[in-house]
Amino acid sequence: MSQMQSVERQLREMIxxxxxxxxxRLTERWIEGRFGASRTPVRAALxxxxxxxxxxxxxRGWTVSPINLAELEQIAVYREAVExxxxxxxxxxxxxxxxxxxxAMLDSCDENTPREEWHRVGMDFHIELARLSGNEFLFxxxxxxxxxxxxxxxLEVRDETALGRAWLEHRAILAAARLGQADEAARLLSAHITGSRGRLVTSLANDRRGLRARGFAVVAA
Amino acid sequence: MSQMQSVERQLREMIxxxxxxxxxRLTERWIEGRFGASRTPVRAALxxxxxxxxxxxxxRGWTVSPINLAELEQIAVYREAVExxxxxxxxxxxxxxxxxxxxAMLDSCDENTPREEWHRVGMDFHIELARLSGNEFLFxxxxxxxxxxxxxxxLEVRDETALGRAWLEHRAILAAARLGQADEAARLLSAHITGSRGRLVTSLANDRRGLRARGFAVVAA
DNA sequence: GATACCATTTTGGGATACCAAACTGGTATC
DNA sequence: GATACCAGTTTGGTATCCCAAAATGGTATC
Structure with a gap:
């Protein structure tokens, strides 16, 4: 694997x-030293x-993008359209x-599964479902x-019930898709996205003070 | 303006x-010489x-992306969703x-307007209309x-009537949007995109031989 | 004539040197 | 104490150099 891709991947994971x-703030020189690469691959990664x-x-410099609540809402709208x-x-x-x-991805999570795994599977569910469309650009x-x-x-403060509800909604969407009920599946997915958007933004807005205390820039909606 | 942005802009325009x-095929060294810049901005542009x-x-090298008919159809579907x-x-x-x-953009084109201007305005119509949504990501x-x-x-072989029809459809979409008739506007836009997608792909597929003769790589659907 | 092989050149990936602009910290001035 | 100013440092933008891998082209062999 080339260093270019390696720096990009490692830096993405850290972020x-x-x-x-x-x-x-990020400086090219810091990244250079951190990953033992020269500025050429660092720049490509950035x-x-x-x-x-x-x-x-x-x-003139670089910063890790702040969490922008207004932007998150726009992304959710965008996401709903394409998904x-x-x-x-x-x-x-x-x-x-x-x-x-x-x-089967959904089944792989149970009460013993660590929280970060639920998080990852919850994302991959949506990504892999989009891949099935066969449309590379929508995916x-x-x-x-x-x-x-x-x-x-x-960062969202999620309770167990929220995760459980999300999984139920995921399964309902799959059930409708399996039957080819496009309108029903679309309705369920829209509701799922709209709901999680609301909870996400609300949770972050409520915890904004705490997040800032942890050194995280959070821009208001 | 930095050379980085300059090389990127000029190369994009040429393509x-x-x-x-x-x-x-493109080589970094050729671009370097063509625009009088060093490889750093060239690579950033690429x-x-x-x-x-x-x-x-x-x-290992770079090529200008070929025209891919299957990809064009997928892009049109993607475009319809977001637009x-x-x-x-x-x-x-x-x-x-x-x-x-x-x-007013539409009005700026008349029978004396050069073909390339119609082409540009036809694109900008859709882009600027999307900008009005206020959603940066959809835009x-x-x-x-x-x-x-x-x-x-x-590259599409377009007759005058096709351009005229497109303008009529554009105006109809605007009329519906002005009245806030979302469903009607959406229906008109979907039809407009689907229609132009069909004509585009058909035209290119028919003229594929001629395009290849001009040295253009055209990949079939 | 076709093909396998080798020397040469080309090319992209990476490293480094240099520069101008921006930032920093301290100092002098009011 | 606040502020204007200046020297030194940092940093991104650019140019240049080096290298290994790939492409190229010619040649010897069959």
Whole structure:
């Protein structure tokens, strides 16, 4: 694996895992030293992560993108558009086996599963479901949106019941898709996304003080 | 303006204007010499253009992305999803004046307007309409999709009647949006996109031999 | 004539040197 | 004490150099 891709991957993981906090400043030289690479691959990584919205320019320098509540709401709207479109396509030519694989993902989580795994599977459920549409651009759009949302979802204060409800909704969506009921599946997915958007933004807004205390830049809606 | 942005902009324009043909190989050294910049800004430009889908990796080197008919169809589906979603948002909070500005864009084209101007305005109509949604991500998605489609639209063999029909459809969409009739506007836009997608792909498929003769790589659907 | 093989060139990935602009910290001035 | 100012440092933008891998082209062999 080239260093270029390696730096990009490692830096992305650090940002998504909040090891580098939202709003933190980045210098190319620090990254260079941190990953033992020279500036060429570092720059390539920053340029790529910029298009993913994970880092941004701050005048002359770079910063890890802050959590922006207004932006999160816009992403959720965007996500709903592309994810519902993908799901409708999937309903048209749903393959039994493919949907079973997604369902198995959900089954893999139980009460003994660590929280971070629930988090990851919850994201992958939506991404893999979009992949089934067969439309590369809808798939990429969903994956990109989920990536942009993932740090915020990680910060969200979620109770157990919320996770349980999400899983029930996921299963209901799959059931409708399996039967090819596009309108019903779309309705369920829209409700699921709208609901989780509301809870996400509310939770972050309520905990904004706490998040700032942890050094995380959180921009209001 | 920094050279980084300058090289990126100039190279993008050359590719979109087909001055560098789809499928053509690019070497960093050639670009370097062509624009009088060093490899650092050249590589930054290539990395950015790669995310826009205008250039791609070909093993170790770079190529201008070929026209891919299957991909064009997928982009059109993606575009329909995001553009319709944006239009629905616009209908919710449509400002009179903003829509008038878009209409003025259409008015600026008459029988004396050069073909390339019609082409540009036809694209900008959709992009600016999406901007009115107020959702940055839907807007970017539409702009990105239109960029990816633009080379193909430029190659399309269009008769005068097709352009006239497109303008009529554009005006009908604006009329519905002005009245806040979201469903009607969405229906018209969907039909407009679906229709132009069909004509675009048909035209390119029919002229594929001629396009290849001009040195343009055109991948079948 | 086709093919296998080798020397040469080209090319992208990476490292490093240099520069101008921005930032920093301290100092002098009021 | 506040502020204007200046020297030193940091930092991103750019140019250049090096290298290994891949492409190229010619040649010897069958």
């Amino acid at each position: 998504l895992a909040l090891e580098i906090g939202p709003g933190e 340029l790529r992560l910029e298009t993913e919205g994970l880092v941004g320019r701050d005048g 519902v479109a993908a799901l409708r396509l999937t309903c048209m030519h749903a393959e039994r086996g493919a949907i079973d694989v997604i369902e 990429r759009a969903v994956r990109d949106a989920m990536t942009r949302l993932s740090r915020a979802r990680w | 979109l204007a087909l001055e560098i043909g789809p499928g053509e 990395l950015r253009l790669e995310t826009e889908g205008l250039v791609g990796r070909d093993g 319709v979603a944006a239009l629905r948002l616009t209908c919710m909070h449509a400002e009179r004046g903003a829509i008038d500005v878009i209409e 970017r998605a539409v702009r990105d999709a239109m960029t990816r489609l633009s080379r193909a639209r430029w």
